[in-house]
Amino acid sequence: MNQSDPLPYWALSTDQACARAESTLQGLTQESAVQKLAKYGPNSLAAKAKTGPLRIFLGQFKSPIVLILLFATLVSLFVQEWVDAVIILAIVIGSALLSFYQEYNASLAVQKLKAQVSHKAPVLRDGHRTTLPVEEIVPGDVVLLSAGSLIPADGVLLEAQDFFVNQAVLTGETFPVEKKVGTAASNSGLTERTNCVFMGTNVSSGTAQVLIIETGEKTAFGQIAGSLNLRPPETEFERGVRHFGMLLAEMMLVMVVLVFAFNVYFHKPVLDSLLFSIALAVGLTPQLLPAIIGVNLSKGSQAMAKAGVIVRRLNAIENFGSMDVLCTDKTGTLTAGVVELNGALEFGCQKSKRVFKLAYLNATLQTGLSNPLDEAIAKQGNPGIDGVTKLAEIPYDFIRKRLSVIIEQDGQAQMITKGAFSNIVDVCSRIRDEDSIQPLDSDRIKSLQGCFAGWSDQGFRVLGVAIKDVLIGKPVTKSDEQDMVFEGFLLFFDPPKPGVKETITQLAELGVSLKIITGDNKLVAMHTAETIGLHLTGVLTGSELNDLRDEALWNAVETTDLFAEVDPNQKERIITAVQKRGHVVGYMGDGINDAPSLHSADVGISVDSAVDVAKEAADFVLLRRDLDVLRQGILLGRTTFANTIKYVFVTTSANFGNMFSMAGASLFIPFLPLLPFQVLLTNFLSDFPALTIASDNVDRDMVVRPHRWDIKFIRRFMITFGLVSSAFDYLTFGLLLLVFRVSQDTFRSGWFIESVMTELLIMLVIRTQQPFYKSKPGKGLFYSTLAVLIITLALPFIPGLNTLLGFTPLPLSLMLVLIGITGIYVLMNEIAKRIFYQRSRI
Numbered sequence: 001m002n003q004s005d006p007l008p009y010w011a012l013s014t015d016q017a018c019a020r021a022e023s024t025l026q027g028l029t030q031e032s033a034v035q036k037l038a039k040y041g042p043n044s045l046a047a048k049a050k051t052g053p054l055r056i057f058l059g060q061f062k063s064p065i066v067l068i069l070l071f072a073t074l075v076s077l078f079v080q081e082w083v084d085a086v087i088i089l090a091i092v093i094g095s096a097l098l099s100f101y102q103e104y105n106a107s108l109a110v111q112k113l114k115a116q117v118s119h120k121a122p123v124l125r126d127g128h129r130t131t132l133p134v135e136e137i138v139p140g141d142v143v144l145l146s147a148g149s150l151i152p153a154d155g156v157l158l159e160a161q162d163f164f165v166n167q168a169v170l171t172g173e174t175f176p177v178e179k180k181v182g183t184a185a186s187n188s189g190l191t192e193r194t195n196c197v198f199m200g201t202n203v204s205s206g207t208a209q210v211l212i213i214e215t216g217e218k219t220a221f222g223q224i225a226g227s228l229n230l231r232p233p234e235t236e237f238e239r240g241v242r243h244f245g246m247l248l249a250e251m252m253l254v255m256v257v258l259v260f261a262f263n264v265y266f267h268k269p270v271l272d273s274l275l276f277s278i279a280l281a282v283g284l285t286p287q288l289l290p291a292i293i294g295v296n297l298s299k300g301s302q303a304m305a306k307a308g309v310i311v312r313r314l315n316a317i318e319n320f321g322s323m324d325v326l327c328t329d330k331t332g333t334l335t336a337g338v339v340e341l342n343g344a345l346e347f348g349c350q351k352s353k354r355v356f357k358l359a360y361l362n363a364t365l366q367t368g369l370s371n372p373l374d375e376a377i378a379k380q381g382n383p384g385i386d387g388v389t390k391l392a393e394i395p396y397d398f399i400r401k402r403l404s405v406i407i408e409q410d411g412q413a414q415m416i417t418k419g420a421f422s423n424i425v426d427v428c429s430r431i432r433d434e435d436s437i438q439p440l441d442s443d444r445i446k447s448l449q450g451c452f453a454g455w456s457d458q459g460f461r462v463l464g465v466a467i468k469d470v471l472i473g474k475p476v477t478k479s480d481e482q483d484m485v486f487e488g489f490l491l492f493f494d495p496p497k498p499g500v501k502e503t504i505t506q507l508a509e510l511g512v513s514l515k516i517i518t519g520d521n522k523l524v525a526m527h528t529a530e531t532i533g534l535h536l537t538g539v540l541t542g543s544e545l546n547d548l549r550d551e552a553l554w555n556a557v558e559t560t561d562l563f564a565e566v567d568p569n570q571k572e573r574i575i576t577a578v579q580k581r582g583h584v585v586g587y588m589g590d591g592i593n594d595a596p597s598l599h600s601a602d603v604g605i606s607v608d609s610a611v612d613v614a615k616e617a618a619d620f621v622l623l624r625r626d627l628d629v630l631r632q633g634i635l636l637g638r639t640t641f642a643n644t645i646k647y648v649f650v651t652t653s654a655n656f657g658n659m660f661s662m663a664g665a666s667l668f669i670p671f672l673p674l675l676p677f678q679v680l681l682t683n684f685l686s687d688f689p690a691l692t693i694a695s696d697n698v699d700r701d702m703v704v705r706p707h708r709w710d711i712k713f714i715r716r717f718m719i720t721f722g723l724v725s726s727a728f729d730y731l732t733f734g735l736l737l738l739v740f741r742v743s744q745d746t747f748r749s750g751w752f753i754e755s756v757m758t759e760l761l762i763m764l765v766i767r768t769q770q771p772f773y774k775s776k777p778g779k780g781l782f783y784s785t786l787a788v789l790i791i792t793l794a795l796p797f798i799p800g801l802n803t804l805l806g807f808t809p810l811p812l813s814l815m816l817v818l819i820g821i822t823g824i825y826v827l828m829n830e831i832a833k834r835i836f837y838q839r840s841r842i
Contacts, residue, residue: 007186008186009156009196009213009214010156010183010184010186010188010193010195010196011183011184011185011186011188012156012183013183014156014158014181014211017156017211017213018211020213021139021140021211021212021213022140023139023140023141023142023211025142025158026124026126026127026142027123027124027125027126027127027140027141027142028124028125028138028140028141028142029125029126030125030126032140033125033136033138033140033141036138036139036140037136037138040138040139040215040216041216042135042136042216043134043135043136043137043138043152043153043215043216044134044135044216045216045217045221045222053100057096057100070089070092119133119134119150119152119612119615119616120132120133120134121134121137121143121144121145121149121150121152122143122144123137123141123142123143123144124141124142124144124209125141129144134150134152134153137152137153137212137215138212138215139153139212139213139214139215140211140212141211141212142158142209142210142211142212143155143209143210143212144207144208144209145163145197145203145207145208145209145210146203146206146207146367146370147203147204147205147206147207147368147369147370147611148202148203148369148591148611148612148613148614149202149203149611149612149613150201150202150612150613150616151165151197151198151199151200151201151202151203151210152199152212153199153212153213153214153215153216153219154196154197154198154199154213154214154215154218154219154220155196155197155210155211155212155213155214156195156196156197156210156211157179157180157181157182157195157196157197157208157209157210157211158181158208158209158210158211159181159208159209160179160180160181160206160207160208160209161206161207161208161367162205162206162207162367162368162392162393162395163179163180163203163205163206163207164176164178164179164203164204164205164206164368164395165177165179165197165201165202165204166201166202166203166204167198167201168201169200169201169221170190170198170200170201170220170221171190171191176204176205176397177191177194178194179194179195179196179197179208180194180195181195182194182195183195184196190220197210198219198220198221199215199219199220199221199222200219201221202595202611202612204368204369204395204397205367205368205369205395205396205397206367206368206393206395207367239709243709243711244648244709244711244714247711247714247715251656255277255659255663256277256278257277258663259273259276259277259663259666260273260274260277262666262667263276263277263666263667263672266667268666268672272672272675272676276666276672276675276676276679278676292644292647292690292691292693292694293644295691295694296640296643296644296693296694297314297315297317297318297640298314298694299640299694299695300317300636300637300639300640301317303636303639304317304620304632304633304636304637307629307632307633307636308622308623308624308626308629308632309620309621309622309623309629309630309632309633309636310608310620310621310622310623311619311620312615312618312619312620312621313619316602316603316604316619316620317636317637317640317641318637318640318641318644319584319602319603319619319637320603320619320620320633320634320636320637320638321634321636321637321638321639321640321703321706321707322584322602322637322641322706322707322708323512323584323585323586323602323603323634323637323706324511324512324513324583324584324706325512325513325515325578325583325584325585325586326507326512326513326514326515326585326586326587326588326630327515327516327517327571327574327575327578327585327586327587327588327597327601328514328515328516328517328587328588328589328627329516329517329518329588329589329594330516330518330520330525330528330529331372331494331518331520333497333588333625333627334496334497334500334516334528334627335494335495335496335497335528336494336495336496336497336498338372338494338495339372339373339375339376339461339492339493339494340376340492340493340494341376341377341379341490341491341492342460342491342492342493343489343490343491344356344359344488344489344490344491345488345489345490345491346432346434346487346488346489347431347432347433347444347447347448347486347488348433348434349451352487352488353383354487354488355465355487355488355489355490356377356380356383357383357384357385358416358418358465358467358487359377359418359463359465359490360377360378360380360382360383360385361388361407361416362374362403362404362405362416362417362418362465363377363378363418364377364378364385365388365390365405365407366393366395366396366403366405367393368396368403369395369396373461373463373490373492376492377490387409387410388407388408388409389407389408389409390405390406390407390408391406391407391408391413391472392405392406392475392476393405393406394406394476394477394478394481396419398519398567398568398593399567400419400423400478400481401419401420401423401519402417402418402419402420402423402424402427402481403417403418403419404416404417404418404476404481406470406476408472411472412469413470413471413472414467414468414469414470415467415468415469415470415476415480415481415484416465416466416467417465417466417467417468417481417484418463418464418465418466418490419463419464420464420519421452421462421463421464421489421521422452422521423464424463424464424465424466424484424486425440425445425448425464425486427466427481427482427483427484428440428464428466428483428484428485428486429482429483429484430483430484430485430486431444431448431485431486432485432486432487432488437485440486448486451489452489452521453523455489455491456521456522456523456524456527457527458527459493459524459527459528459531460491460492460493460524461491461492461493461494461520461521461524462490462491462492462521462524463489463490463492464486464488464489464490465486465487465488465489465490466484466485466486466487467484467485467487468480468481468483468484468485496528496531496532497627499628500532500627501532501533503627503628503631504532504533504534504627505533506631507627507630507631507634509704510631510634510635510703510704510705510706511704511705511706512634512706513561514534514561515560515561515562515563515574515578516528516529516534516561516563516564517563517566517571517574517587517597518563518564518565518566519564519565519566519593520564520565521564521565522539522541522562522564522565525539525562525564526539526562529562534561534562536561536562537559537560538556538559538560538561538562539560539562539563539564540556540560540562540563540564541563541564541565541566542563542565542566542567542570543565545563545566545570545573545574550573550577553573553574553577554577554580554581556577557574557577557578557581558581567593568593568594568596568597569596571587571593571594571596571597572596572597572600575587575597575600575601576600579602584602584603584706584708585601585602585603586601586602586604586605587600587601587603587604587605588605588606588630589605589606589610589614590606590607590609590610590611590614590625591610591611591614594610594614594617595613595614595616595617596617598614598617598618599617603619603620604617604618604619604620605618605619605620605621605622605630606618606620606621606622607621607622607623607624607625608621608623608624609625620633635703638702638703638706638707639698639702639703640694641707642698642702642703642707643693643694643696643698645707645709646693646766646767647690647693648714649714649717649766649767650690650759650762650763650766650767651686651687652714652717652718652722653717653718653720653721653722653762653766654686654721654722654725654758654759654762654763655683655759656718656719656722656725657721657722657723657724657725657726657729658725658729658755658758658759659679660722660726661673661725661726661730661733662674662679662729664726664730665729665730665733669733669737671744671747673733673747673748673751674748674751674752674755675748675806677805678748678752678805678806681752681805682752682755682756682759685756685788685791685792686756686759686760686763686788688784688788689760689763689781689784689785689788691784692778692780692781692784693767693781695778695779695780695781696767696777696778696780696781697776697777697778699768699769699770699775701769701770702769713840716836716840717836720832720836721762721766721829721832721833721836724825724828724829724832725758725762725825728758728821728824728825728828729754729755731821732750732751732754732818732821733751735817735821736750736751736814740814740817742814743808745806745807745808746808746810748806748807749802749807749808749809749810750810750814750818752792752795752796752807753792753793753796753810753815753818754821754822756788756789756792757789757792757793757818757819757822758822758825760785760788760792761785761822761825761826762825762826762829763781763785764777764781764782764785765826765829765830765833766829766833767781769833769837771830772826772830793815796808796809796810797809
């Protein structure tokens with residue numbers, strides 16, 4: 001670095017850093033903060049910028065289908081077919097406006113919902129603590145951080161106490177890194193800047209005050225994100241849409257080439273043949289599928305919000321409905337989450353004021369991870385700790401499962417350690433037996449374990465407490481947690497949540513199996529499972545998991561529904577193993593240790609009271625921690641999926657039949673069955689009611705079990721009902737040409753009416769597996785279908801417009817015949833539907 005270059009912020013003293021950021025230790029004034037927000041912009045990455053209406057509208061023209069239609073418009077203009085060009089362009093703009101209207105309204109609704117769980121951070125403004133959305137944080141702000149906080153921007157430490165940060169997202173480091181106030185060398189790398197924190201990382205333990213230096217895209221995380229095309233992993237539903245798109249693309253390519261080649265071979269106009277083949281290919285596709293998906297997801301998210309589920313990632317809604325395995329911790333989900341201290345006991349199982357005082361000191365002096373166990377201890381009241389000074393702390397971690405606080409009283413320093421019973425016993429060599437210190441021999445260990453097992457069988461969570469004298473002034477580390485004195489037990493009780501037994505039964509009826517993944521000991525977890533009526537088929541502990549290779553675990557997860565004494569890395573490994581078995585997996589968690597599992601699961605579920613890092617990793621946030629809310633969310637997710645797949649079934653089968661029929665007919669009659677723009681108008685009118693399908697009623701059999709994309713099933717469905725449609729199409733062609741001997745314009749008018757009528761009515765038939773008269777459609781779908789049906793019947797009879805569109809009025813006898821054919825067509829599809837689903841279940 002050139003000596004004339006200014007030092008980087010991590011090499012500056014506190015006063016220098018404040019001066020450069022134009023701030024103070026008390027933070028910014030509100031006035032200066034507003035000015036800086038205008039200068040630097042919101043603290044967010046470009047990828048998360050809000051999408052405006054203009055961008056949404058222009059986005060409607062990015063679809064390959066729309067681009068093909070625009071190409072057809074240009075070709076028509078080039079050969080001076082002005083009417084064709086205007087009509088095709090009008091259809092394109094009409095479809096774009098419809099899609100824009102639905103998508104824009106959907107995006108506004110989603111933004112309002114996401115605002116309910118937007119991340120906020122406590123900052124100092126005008127010297128007072130206030131909470132702001134992270135987007136409003138600016139350089140110079142002083143942010144207050146604690147365990148579980150997501151770090152909102154890059155900055156330097158002003159104060160820190162036992163402050164550890166997980167920065168694996170930037171550096172790949174496995175364990176949290178301690179951060180301290182000070183300076184770092186100007187040429188320090190990211191991992192060497194121990195006085196700095198960075199956007200996107202999270203606090204594992206301790207507290208700190210941070211002076212923000214860089215925000216948004218100027219942060220280390222923002223620069224990395226800007227150099228990569230970061231996007232969330234593909235969901236199960238997105239994968240299904242992609243495979244479906246590939247199927248349509250293959251069929252479109254074949255149809256365009258063959259129809260164009262045959263029409264040219266039979267000496268039909270080249271331009272008309274090209275436009276017709278393109279129109280057929282476009283007619284085969286469900287043009288409004290992106291809009292339908294967007295509307296369905298938006299409606300689904302709003303319905304889920306009313307049920308207490310906020311959707312953070314829209315595309316995950318479909319996964320919610322497909323989920324067939326739910327993994328969850330037991331505390332607060334299966335249990336009431338109101339932990340109470342039942343007793344502090346010494347060796348010999350007698351209540352002990354000494355053990356409680358040690359536990360109280362440990363619980364109230366620690367500044368790391370806030371947890372309900374420490375809160376339960378503190379609620380019991382202060383036993384009197386005057387004259388006690390905290391010297392240091394060794395924060396809790398999920399490997400040691402212990403927390404140590406070093407205190408000084410009357411000139412004597414002592415380490416007080418509290419944690420999981422077995423992890424405390426492991427570091428003890430002595431035990432307090434009444435008023436004397438005795439060796440912790442095998443007989444006493446056996447007695448301790450007997451007490452532990454007995455209490456665990458009764459559903460108590462048991463912690464151990466130990467002490468050790470240390471030297472004042474000598475640094476104490478994790479390695480000093482040895483040769484300690486076992487002081488006693490802490491017993492906690494968290495009763496099962498009322499109604500959880502019934503909810504688990506209902507989840508099972510919905511095809512969702514429950515797997516408990518907990519860090520609690522095996523006996524307590526088994527007691528909870530039995531209390532709530534969960535029939536256990538297999539139990540694995542963390543130590544047993546370590547002995548299993550991945551392939552063995554893949555087999556074990558199918559027969560195991562309780563995993564106890566596991567650490568965060570093992571949780572993620574379990575979820576991955578369940579996914580390897582072909583399941584769609586949901587994970588519900590709210591702690592720092594749950595973030596990796598929430599991210600790796602197909603459906604990450606957290607709660608509104610969770611730590612920031614857990615909510616950030618989750619796809620859904622429950623406004624109350626309740627499995628019944630989750631059950632409602634699953635039903636709504638399945639409803640959304642069902643309405644989306646309805647549109648796919650209806651349009652692909654009806655479109656395939658009609659387009660296949662016209663492609664065949666074009667080879668044997670001396671004119672095109674429909675003009676290119678008439679094909680597009682048919683598709684536009686039949687698609688219009690589908691925009692209301694998001695609010696359609698859904699049969700119970702569509703939500704009682706998980707459903708997933710099945711491209712082979714869709715292909716069979718499309719071909720089966722497409723062939724039925726084609727059979728009636730050719731019957732219509734025969735009647736028009738051989739019986740009524742109609743003219744070219746009358747043929748197109750009759751075929752247009754029959755085509756739209758059958759597509760509209762088939763929607764009411766195929767939307768349900770039941771007989772259509774037993775499944776009531778939604779009001780929006782019914783009335784929009786009726787309105788389009790009336791418009792279709794009227795178009796050939798409207799003077800001027802019919803000429804423009806190439807239609808002509810039909811005689812009454814022909815209209816009655818077409819209506820009769822449509823009625824028989826509906827009846828035959830009912831029969832075909834019953835046979836198809838009966839064979840599909842075999």
